[in-house]
Amino acid sequence: MPSSTASNATRATSTSGTNVRRRTTVDATTGHWDLGKTIGAGSMGKVKLARNKETGEQVAVKIVPRQSTDEHRNAQDRERADHSKEVRTAREAAIVTLVDHPYICGMRDVVRTNYHWYMLFEYVNGGQMLDYIISHGRLKEKQARKFGRQIASALDYCHRNSIVHRDLKIENILISKTGDIKIIDFGLSNTFSPKGLLKTFCGSLYFAAPELLQAKAYTGPEVDVWSFGIVLYVLVCGKVPFDDQSMPQLHAKIKKGVVEYPPWLSAECKNLIARMLVTDPAQRATLAEILVHPWMTKGFGGPPENYLPPRKPLQLPLDPRVLKKMDGFDFGTAEYIEQQLTKIVQSEEYQKSVVAMERRQQSGLADSQNKQSGMFDFYKRRKSTTSRDTLTGPSSEAVQLGTDPLNAYNPLLSIYFLVKEKIEREERESNPGVLSMPRSPGEKPLQLPDLQPPAAAYTNTAAYEMAGEAPTGGRSRPRARTHGEDELQEDAKKARSTNRVPPVPSPAIVLPPPDHTPVKKESAAVGLLRRLSTRRHKDPERPAPAATNDAYTTPRKSFSMRRQRDPSANRLQPEPAVEKPAELLTPTPERTSLGRSTSVSAAEHSRDTSRRGVSEGSSVRPTAMTPQPSRRGDRQYGDASSDAETSGSRTMPLTSRTKSMGHGRKESFQARRARRMDTRTEDVPEETDQDLREVEAVRSTNGASESPNGIKPVYLKGLFSVSTTSSKPLAVIRTDIIRVLKQLGVEYREIKGGFSCRHAPSIDMEKPKDDQAAMGYGSHRRKISFGGLMGGGNTEPTTPTPPRPRRDNSYTASDSSDDDEERRVRGQQHNRAAGETSTHVQSDLGEGMVLKFEIFVVKVPLLSLHGIQFKKVDGGTWQYKNMAQTILNELKL
Numbered sequence: 001m002p003s004s005t006a007s008n009a010t011r012a013t014s015t016s017g018t019n020v021r022r023r024t025t026v027d028a029t030t031g032h033w034d035l036g037k038t039i040g041a042g043s044m045g046k047v048k049l050a051r052n053k054e055t056g057e058q059v060a061v062k063i064v065p066r067q068s069t070d071e072h073r074n075a076q077d078r079e080r081a082d083h084s085k086e087v088r089t090a091r092e093a094a095i096v097t098l099v100d101h102p103y104i105c106g107m108r109d110v111v112r113t114n115y116h117w118y119m120l121f122e123y124v125n126g127g128q129m130l131d132y133i134i135s136h137g138r139l140k141e142k143q144a145r146k147f148g149r150q151i152a153s154a155l156d157y158c159h160r161n162s163i164v165h166r167d168l169k170i171e172n173i174l175i176s177k178t179g180d181i182k183i184i185d186f187g188l189s190n191t192f193s194p195k196g197l198l199k200t201f202c203g204s205l206y207f208a209a210p211e212l213l214q215a216k217a218y219t220g221p222e223v224d225v226w227s228f229g230i231v232l233y234v235l236v237c238g239k240v241p242f243d244d245q246s247m248p249q250l251h252a253k254i255k256k257g258v259v260e261y262p263p264w265l266s267a268e269c270k271n272l273i274a275r276m277l278v279t280d281p282a283q284r285a286t287l288a289e290i291l292v293h294p295w296m297t298k299g300f301g302g303p304p305e306n307y308l309p310p311r312k313p314l315q316l317p318l319d320p321r322v323l324k325k326m327d328g329f330d331f332g333t334a335e336y337i338e339q340q341l342t343k344i345v346q347s348e349e350y351q352k353s354v355v356a357m358e359r360r361q362q363s364g365l366a367d368s369q370n371k372q373s374g375m376f377d378f379y380k381r382r383k384s385t386t387s388r389d390t391l392t393g394p395s396s397e398a399v400q401l402g403t404d405p406l407n408a409y410n411p412l413l414s415i416y417f418l419v420k421e422k423i424e425r426e427e428r429e430s431n432p433g434v435l436s437m438p439r440s441p442g443e444k445p446l447q448l449p450d451l452q453p454p455a456a457a458y459t460n461t462a463a464y465e466m467a468g469e470a471p472t473g474g475r476s477r478p479r480a481r482t483h484g485e486d487e488l489q490e491d492a493k494k495a496r497s498t499n500r501v502p503p504v505p506s507p508a509i510v511l512p513p514p515d516h517t518p519v520k521k522e523s524a525a526v527g528l529l530r531r532l533s534t535r536r537h538k539d540p541e542r543p544a545p546a547a548t549n550d551a552y553t554t555p556r557k558s559f560s561m562r563r564q565r566d567p568s569a570n571r572l573q574p575e576p577a578v579e580k581p582a583e584l585l586t587p588t589p590e591r592t593s594l595g596r597s598t599s600v601s602a603a604e605h606s607r608d609t610s611r612r613g614v615s616e617g618s619s620v621r622p623t624a625m626t627p628q629p630s631r632r633g634d635r636q637y638g639d640a641s642s643d644a645e646t647s648g649s650r651t652m653p654l655t656s657r658t659k660s661m662g663h664g665r666k667e668s669f670q671a672r673r674a675r676r677m678d679t680r681t682e683d684v685p686e687e688t689d690q691d692l693r694e695v696e697a698v699r700s701t702n703g704a705s706e707s708p709n710g711i712k713p714v715y716l717k718g719l720f721s722v723s724t725t726s727s728k729p730l731a732v733i734r735t736d737i738i739r740v741l742k743q744l745g746v747e748y749r750e751i752k753g754g755f756s757c758r759h760a761p762s763i764d765m766e767k768p769k770d771d772q773a774a775m776g777y778g779s780h781r782r783k784i785s786f787g788g789l790m791g792g793g794n795t796e797p798t799t800p801t802p803p804r805p806r807r808d809n810s811y812t813a814s815d816s817s818d819d820d821e822e823r824r825v826r827g828q829q830h831n832r833a834a835g836e837t838s839t840h841v842q843s844d845l846g847e848g849m850v851l852k853f854e855i856f857v858v859k860v861p862l863l864s865l866h867g868i869q870f871k872k873v874d875g876g877t878w879q880y881k882n883m884a885q886t887i888l889n890e891l892k893l
């Protein structure tokens, strides 16, 4: 963590001049890495696969340009955005380097060059949870529980280390090869103090807690709990709980917090989600409550393990090695950190908390490792005022209150523990630098570098008690954020400036001893690897994919939609400035510019508003399950068909997706397939632990387990539905896919085992009429064509053209003429047919608008079927979801 910019900069392959060459290798402390294909993209940059030249090991490299790629109004904004991005990236690197948890994606190395950050993460190759949900629909509760427990475990670990993720969402959950989750993207994470408040209002809108939308300061963990509740809902329901094409309406729904629960949901599951999705953060379930909730513990006999190593209360003298390595968090110099920590350790409050902890341990109410949460009646919500009086409550309570001397007492203390533990891990290994992380079975330990992020990157971050913080600020990062940049830990600041020790709470809740004996091991319950067979993992008889066409085909594009550049388009306001009457909020092409992504600060928002005298429709980054704008979040056009479908309470995208992909045609396909096969996916018994071990053995001995024809057998059969599998011969499936891709105007090229696809709107730009237009405020028009279904593959929907709404400054994406309007509607109709149920137009031209995805034809071993798998590489989630859905519909597997 300490500053070491120069060394890091020189570690990377040199980049000279302003013309940045495309880098093909990265030289890091962990060796030389060849950069491979792009496996993902986010608002921060691309993620590429990289292979170690010496060992062949693969990692995922997140490449973050250090300069903001967004448009900025002036140099000052740009500078501020660049600085903000630098701070975020550095903080992400610093935090992820320290965390050591089996369900958090670990970092291998980090390199900073003049122009980029290269963050080397362990490669998580089981796919995205989002892809699974899109392909499969909702999960069974048992599967969801397994993932839920892993998420809870990871969050508990983070929170006990004073780290809040703040961007937990379905897209940031990957699946490892062992079928376990790995949480990624700590780009918005930060340290928190139970006694302080954060004021960065960030996160992805669909997953953002209501208090964030209201720009209320928050402690930290509670916003993760809300997001976790949304994730859990998505897992078990296959859709997001709050959705609307109109952003103000969506804001309103989130703030209202009225959730509809499908009838199939168990009462326990419903109860748990309902406890998490409580709009009042003080009444919302704490993680401690979630961990011991009956739904969470069902079949496991106890709460999830949090994988925290044993800790002892901090004692003086402090370890200088640790102090030295803590300077990367912008806590100050090693001397300053030492002073602060000494004060804490010597404080009456800390000493009291140590005594209280020892008392708890003696009475058997908590173990020294705090591995279990206290048991209590989860249905009874304790009033926070009561809790605040607690001192000798269970450790989970103490953690929450910041009175546990071992966990989340103070960010400085937590980071001290984490650094110390990292050093100890490294020392334990014969080979220095090797981390023995508690991992999923079969995983290799990570070799972590001694991260030395650049000092510059840490200057004036808002990590903790930093001077010069402002409660808001511009952010460069066009993520699905609410808003805000900097944060203030007010109490902590006050405490520092006055050297005042906050009052010690008094004892209160006494809990029964926790159950330490889980019935089942978390890692053994590989719920996703269901109904699998070890018998057939290869089928050499399957024909190889036909001749490769390396060039992208260029299908015809048709119909136009327009967009208007709008510098504020990436922003998500904490509060929509103008709440429109319901009738004006009817999703329409003009006004439902649901920016589902990205955030900016309230300050920026108000600046924009005052500049233009209007309330801009903010946009947020694409998130799962909902109509999304493309990556840089802009305008989303309404969709009359989906409105009709949903009337009033709009159908959640995943509902319709689930229906159309899985259930819509389920009867006929199931019936048909039932005649064809003895065993149906749904009927295959669950795997035993022995099965899992065998499969893992097969997987590991076969490496990629690819058959000679490049078709991978896939063991995640439980994730296939009838609409994603086929008994057709491979050649027929391939021909069908090509036909459909052509129909949909999707460029493609064949790759090993499938297709690499690209779908882009064509853009006609009219010359800006004046400067204002050029800035995106005026009538600068761009016509964007999204490929629609070509040549009779599908019929255009006959949805009546929605009445053109009155222009609304807040939510109008473009100021169109009637001609344009007609063209837009036609384009929109085609877009719908092509899966663009809602078209999202981005503020930036180019790659941001392009949807890139891959289609793989895989083998479903037991059933002797082929399955279709999708993988999003880049582009809007909604765009992707609809495209996948349309392709599946057209394929008629």
Ligand SMILES: Nc1ncnc2c1ncn2[C@@H]1O[C@H](COP(=O)(O)OP(=O)(O)OP(=O)(O)O)[C@@H](O)[C@H]1O
Pocket: 039, 040, 041, 042, 043, 044, 045, 047, 060, 062, 105, 121, 122, 123, 124, 125, 128, 171, 172, 174, 184, 185, 187, 479, 480, 621
């Ligand atoms: N360790 C990894 N292994 C495999 N794929 C990864 C890994 N990390 C990231 N990816 C892929 O890259 C995508 C983008 O990564 P990530 O979310 O970290 O980037 P980001 O720029 O921070 O994105 P966002 O805009 O969501 O904040 C992920 O959705 C995932 O598909």
